Amino acid sequence: MKDPQLLRTMIGFAIAAAFFGAVDGYLLGEVVSSPVAGGAAGAAIGFLIGGALAYLAWRPMPQDAGAQVAHEGGHANYMLIFGALFLLTVIEVGVAFVAFSKVAIILILVALAFWKALLVALYYMHLKYEPKRLWLLAASPIPLAIILVTAVLMEGWR
Amino acid sequence: MSTVTVPPDYASQFHDPSHEDHRSFWRKYVFSTDHKIIGIQFLFMSLLFLLIGGLLAMLIRWQLGWPGQALPGGDVLGEARMPGGIMLPEFYNSVMTMHGTIMIFFAVMPLLVGVYANYLIPLQIGAPDMAFPRLNMLSFWLAVPAGVLMVAGFFVAGGHAAAGWTSYAPLSTNPEFTGVFTGQVLWTASLIILGFSSLAGAVNYITTIVNMRAPGMTWFRLPLPTWALFITSILILLAIPVLTGALILLLFDQVLGTGFFNPEYGGQPLLWQHLFWYFGHPEVYILILPAFGFVSEIIANGSRKPVFGYHAMVLAITAIAFLGWIVWGHHMFQSGMNPTLGAGFMATTMVIAVPTAIKVFNWIGTMWEGDLHFHSPMLYSIAFVSMFVIGGFSGIFLASTPVDIPLHDTYFVVAHIHYVLFGGSLFAIFAAITYWFPKMFGRMMNERVNKVHFFFTFIFFNLTFFPMHELGNAGMMRRIYDYTQYGFLEGLVDINRLISLAAFGLFTAQLIFAANFIWCLFKGEKAGNNPWRANALEWSVPSPPPHGNFTLLPMVYRGPYEYSSPESEEDYFPQDAPPAEESVPEPAPTLV
Amino acid sequence: MSQAATVAMYPRRPMPGMGVYNLKLGMWVFLLSEIMFFTGLIGAYVILRFAQPDAFTEPGVVLNVPLTAFNTFVLICSSVTMVKGFAALQNGDQRGLRLWLLATVFLGAFFLSIQAIEYYLLASHGFVPTFAGYAAEGGAMYGMTFYTLTGFHGAHVTVGVLALIFTSVKAFRGGYTPTNLGGVEIMGLYWHFVDLVWIILFTIVYLI
Numbered sequence A: 001m002k003d004p005q006l007l008r009t010m011i012g013f014a015i016a017a018a019f020f021g022a023v024d025g026y027l028l029g030e031v032v033s034s035p036v037a038g039g040a041a042g043a044a045i046g047f048l049i050g051g052a053l054a055y056l057a058w059r060p061m062p063q064d065a066g067a068q069v070a071h072e073g074g075h076a077n078y079m080l081i082f083g084a085l086f087l088l089t090v091i092e093v094g095v096a097f098v099a100f101s102k103v104a105i106i107l108i109l110v111a112l113a114f115w116k117a118l119l120v121a122l123y124y125m126h127l128k129y130e131p132k133r134l135w136l137l138a139a140s141p142i143p144l145a146i147i148l149v150t151a152v153l154m155e156g157w158r
Numbered sequence B: 001m002s003t004v005t006v007p008p009d010y011a012s013q014f015h016d017p018s019h020e021d022h023r024s025f026w027r028k029y030v031f032s033t034d035h036k037i038i039g040i041q042f043l044f045m046s047l048l049f050l051l052i053g054g055l056l057a058m059l060i061r062w063q064l065g066w067p068g069q070a071l072p073g074g075d076v077l078g079e080a081r082m083p084g085g086i087m088l089p090e091f092y093n094s095v096m097t098m099h100g101t102i103m104i105f106f107a108v109m110p111l112l113v114g115v116y117a118n119y120l121i122p123l124q125i126g127a128p129d130m131a132f133p134r135l136n137m138l139s140f141w142l143a144v145p146a147g148v149l150m151v152a153g154f155f156v157a158g159g160h161a162a163a164g165w166t167s168y169a170p171l172s173t174n175p176e177f178t179g180v181f182t183g184q185v186l187w188t189a190s191l192i193i194l195g196f197s198s199l200a201g202a203v204n205y206i207t208t209i210v211n212m213r214a215p216g217m218t219w220f221r222l223p224l225p226t227w228a229l230f231i232t233s234i235l236i237l238l239a240i241p242v243l244t245g246a247l248i249l250l251l252f253d254q255v256l257g258t259g260f261f262n263p264e265y266g267g268q269p270l271l272w273q274h275l276f277w278y279f280g281h282p283e284v285y286i287l288i289l290p291a292f293g294f295v296s297e298i299i300a301n302g303s304r305k306p307v308f309g310y311h312a313m314v315l316a317i318t319a320i321a322f323l324g325w326i327v328w329g330h331h332m333f334q335s336g337m338n339p340t341l342g343a344g345f346m347a348t349t350m351v352i353a354v355p356t357a358i359k360v361f362n363w364i365g366t367m368w369e370g371d372l373h374f375h376s377p378m379l380y381s382i383a384f385v386s387m388f389v390i391g392g393f394s395g396i397f398l399a400s401t402p403v404d405i406p407l408h409d410t411y412f413v414v415a416h417i418h419y420v421l422f423g424g425s426l427f428a429i430f431a432a433i434t435y436w437f438p439k440m441f442g443r444m445m446n447e448r449v450n451k452v453h454f455f456f457t458f459i460f461f462n463l464t465f466f467p468m469h470e471l472g473n474a475g476m477m478r479r480i481y482d483y484t485q486y487g488f489l490e491g492l493v494d495i496n497r498l499i500s501l502a503a504f505g506l507f508t509a510q511l512i513f514a515a516n517f518i519w520c521l522f523k524g525e526k527a528g529n530n531p532w533r534a535n536a537l538e539w540s541v542p543s544p545p546p547h548g549n550f551t552l553l554p555m556v557y558r559g560p561y562e563y564s565s566p567e568s569e570e571d572y573f574p575q576d577a578p579p580a581e582e583s584v585p586e587p588a589p590t591l592v
Numbered sequence C: 001m002s003q004a005a006t007v008a009m010y011p012r013r014p015m016p017g018m019g020v021y022n023l024k025l026g027m028w029v030f031l032l033s034e035i036m037f038f039t040g041l042i043g044a045y046v047i048l049r050f051a052q053p054d055a056f057t058e059p060g061v062v063l064n065v066p067l068t069a070f071n072t073f074v075l076i077c078s079s080v081t082m083v084k085g086f087a088a089l090q091n092g093d094q095r096g097l098r099l100w101l102l103a104t105v106f107l108g109a110f111f112l113s114i115q116a117i118e119y120y121l122l123a124s125h126g127f128v129p130t131f132a133g134y135a136a137e138g139g140a141m142y143g144m145t146f147y148t149l150t151g152f153h154g155a156h157v158t159v160g161v162l163a164l165i166f167t168s169v170k171a172f173r174g175g176y177t178p179t180n181l182g183g184v185e186i187m188g189l190y191w192h193f194v195d196l197v198w199i200i201l202f203t204i205v206y207l208i
Helices: A004-031 A035-058 A078-096 A102-124 A132-139 A141-156 B025-030 B035-065 B089-125 B133-155 B182-211 B224-255 B269-286 B289-303 B310-326 B339-351 B353-367 B376-399 B401-407 B411-441 B447-465 B467-473 B487-523 C003-009 C022-051 C065-090 C094-124 C140-172 C182-207
Strands: none
Touching: A004 A035, A004 C065, A004 C094, A035 C094, A078 A102, A078 C065, A078 C182, A102 C065, A102 C182, A132 C022, A141 B224, A141 B269, A141 B310, A141 B339, A141 C022, B035 B089, B035 B133, B035 B411, B035 B487, B089 B133, B089 B182, B089 B224, B089 B269, B089 B289, B089 B411, B133 B182, B182 B224, B182 C022, B224 B269, B224 B289, B224 B310, B224 C022, B224 C140, B269 B289, B269 B310, B269 C022, B289 B310, B289 B353, B289 B376, B289 B411, B310 B339, B310 B353, B339 B353, B339 B376, B339 B401, B353 B376, B376 B401, B376 B411, B376 B447, B411 B447, B411 B467, B411 B487, B447 B467, B447 B487, B467 B487, C022 C140, C022 C182, C065 C094, C065 C182, C094 C140, C094 C182, C140 C182
């Protein structure tokens, strides 16, 4: 193959897609009592789709000859944030099934969910690196949301 | 001499309108992306709906003035509505629902926001158009099917929605209660679509005002209409989605067999009320804040004086908008909600009177010892102040929970809402239409005819709505088809009849305005750039302004209310007129 | 200096405003309205659940938490691919842009398919959004609120996937450059927002 990078990209994506396919195939297969078969089928389909997509994208196209500009703006390590999100999700699912009191579970889970949401907003949506005025704008519905949810909670908690 | 490159995102600083306009008739006047045309489209659409809403009010007043009697010629509406000219109760319910819905959503709101946010914002901030002109066009063309759906309800089996403009569930979800199914669904669907139209507009207005102000147009040099429309757009942006969510749940209950609001299925009727009023209270501020802005502008112009306390006016608008989010429960004092919540709402509602009062004092302060010119916009604006104050007073009564208990859902509330919405918003709309008509159409409205209209409207308006306070005190409930079935209300027929006669006069007086409007569109005296000798940027361009508004991005040197300024020979000093001294150079651009 | 010479010397630009370009500001403003929309729906859910707690079961009894937890992971991964795509465009890496955009489309469509399958499985066990025919544990209110909340989120994902396809097509045609990247950036903002809403919805609907 003329382009080793293309091959590497295709394989990398094929494996990643196979992973997704395998897990979901397994979980869905459980429903019809054949998780392993499901996993295997999912892996195979994922492998093929992943490779094909990578090939489609990585083929040379006219615009590739354009300038390679090094972007100056700051941004976080996206994979690090991804790791944090993954970890927080695992903790959430764990907490949901531990025998804390219902109120404690709710408070912890809502806090964790908001922490994850904040990570996405600040780093993936780049809010941390935008002008502070945009923070103010983005945060403006939050007090309103709190007011509405508090009021309906007060209604429900009579 | 240095050259500065203009980033591609910014509007071109030099704009020659003459070489651009090859657009076809359809692209220029129908599917236009020009904010001025879109504003005028909204104007014609909402004036039509204002007429429809007024006719519906006449039907209401007939029934209330002559309960159960045949309206001469009324049988033209058919057996299902007025057999033999006598209104059926079901039809009355539809009429009062549609009067409220059409007036609020299709007349007043588009007249204040759809027309003037679109027309004025780019002109007053010195921009060539909105940030997203095609989104703007979409906003108008979404409102049209919404309007069609809303009117269609009259022609379907079962008639139109009949659960009140507030559409409380489960009244609005169960056809067996109102007798109406299709009409109710059409009502819900229409408002969902209208919500998208409003939302698209709000995104446009906010982005435009924030990002496209001309050089020198700092926040505190914005004219008050633009400030008011900016804050109103934020209210629209954040309140309408909650209504949309509630309407969707309502629609599901109506057609999909869910039961969000149906107590039979474990649903919560109070949920509808909380969601609706959480939107509904910011909505009434949406219906009044732009009016505050227009009136401030016009009173300053008519007094030839700066607005008294400009910064306080801005802060007051912001405070009202902010407080407006935490008062919604005052519409629900009788609902059976948590009493602690109720007490909280009473307190916050009373507080909101404070910034409003500040504005009233500032309008008076603006006029105080001014060189008063009582042109028709000024007359409407002064009437606005006094009528709105009366409406505000009745609001304070209703804000107090114990007082609200006997007055809730009586004609006292009807008096209150019409004093603020007609005496307030609609008078401001008349002021705005007469004030900006020359800019929009290049012709003046006939001043004398406007003054006649003003006079009759003011008299008949008060004759119609003031007695309703008494009706409410006497216990006459609202939305009622036949109050004479109650012994203690039988004596109110005479007052109701007088109100109805005054209302007929009020409606007739509006025909004077309509005739003047239409006549002057074609035959009015031609207007120059600045017939009112005002300061804001829209008066520095021709009437009507060309596509693209400004040939050169205006440079703003001062605020919008420099009337009777010592620095100017005239009694006004436009925002973009260069300073008197030649030696003061244009400030170098900095990223401030 | 005369007025005319001054004007010629200093070209005029609008006030700096928010400091972000119009498209980006417009998208942020729009997203604020979306926050309020989901707030309204979540507020409804809160009241309804408090009023009828017995209609709702413990987590995992009716809903398939492992499947949906993994689906959450899928959506988060799609946010990563989206942001990597945008970063690639900022650096002028067109291949990277195409690759990561396609990956995002794939993961987004994948999320939707799994959710559709989940709906089908739930419905076939009697977990339906109406009163008529509700046959699962808990009460019909559970079904109604579940399908409404997740359904509206799913509708937003669908719109997002369609927009992503449109964006990808334009990227394949070379429509985006490091100086013309607004379209990809606002696509990213919308997509991250959709992910953000799911993070909250998943917690509230599946885990509480």
